[in-house]
Amino acid sequence: MSNLVEISLEKVRENPDAIRNVNRQSEEYQGIVESIRLKGFNGVVTVRPMPGTDEFVIVDGMHRYCAAKDAGLTEIPATVVDMSEGEAIEYSIMANVHNKSTTATEYCNGCLKLLALNPMLTEGELAAKLGKSPAWLSNILRLNKIENDDIIALIDAGKINLSNAYALAKLPPEEMADFITEAQTQPPEEFVSAVNERVKAIRDAKRKGDDAGGPEFAPAEWLQKLKDIKEQRDTGEVASALVSETGITDPKDGFILALNWVLHADPFSIADQKAAWDEKQAMKAEKAKQREAEKAAKKKEKAEEALKEAAENEAKIKEELAQ
Secondary structure, three states, X not given: OEEEEEEEHHHEEOOOOOOOOOOOOOHHHXXXXXXXXXXXXXXXXXXXXXXOOOOEEEEEOHHHHHHHHHOOOOEEEEEEEOOOHHHHHHHHHHHHOOOOOOOHHHHHHHHHHHHHHOOOOOHHHHHHHHOOOHHHHHHHHHHHHOOOHHHHHHHHOOOOOHHHHXXXXXXXXXXXXXXXXXXXXXXXXXXXXXHHHHHHHHHHHHHHOOOOOOOOOOOOOOOOOHHHHHHHHHHOHHHHHHHHHHOOOOHHHHHHHHHHHHOOOOHHHHHHHHHHHHHHHHHHHHHHHHHHHHXXXXXXXXXXXXXXXXXXXXXXXXXXXXX
16 A cells, blocks of 8 residues: 655655665766756655654655755655565665666665565566566676675776676686776677686686686787877877887888787787786785784684683682682
């Protein structure tokens, strides 16, 4: 059951489980605020009662609700519905499943919350409820394995396409950062294949009881920015430096060298990539060293505590025997 009412904004609370975050600084959001300020609030939001209070929580329409508050309104029309927390999350996902503004990681978090609230709900059943394929849901949920905030930001910004993001999530957490450049620059048919090869190498090594080692440096290819290409066409600075470095005299070789520069595959670009790779590997090794040191310190502390406890117990027993 539901009913439409004018509801006081003072009695409405934001939804902590909302699938989409509200970015109050975005141009889109500021446009909604200005539109409400000039033309009033159009449409309705959906809310549900908060048990044990006279307040409500937003189920659908979080952006419009926040914008109405920021526009100075005190009341807005709302549809009040009775539903559980799990039903509210499901409703929110359903309402946003075809919304292009909703990011893949937001879907991931929403689906995980829904599955946690409904332990009997299978992934296949949830996919059917959302009108999506089980493969889509499986890929979305896999993004939960990516704990690196920088990678998540790149995915949400669209700088890493979803096919590459799904593949990236297959890698061990400690190796994901090694593939960030390739994830942003390589087409899925190349990147997914490379990741699958690396995952297979790790799996095969583990099965044999061997160490797969770290991924090897492999230069990535992606286009130079158009403005940089035009600038070098006018100045020829890079061309002069590359010809001087390589000693190329054959026109054909020079043309190929120019194409390699456009693809970041010339000697200078590869050297820059290698330097960045080496720096990343050094930082990774340092972090691993720190983790080992912390682990050793905790182990030592635990051993000392055990010795102290044993000594105290021994002293207590001796004291009891002496009485």
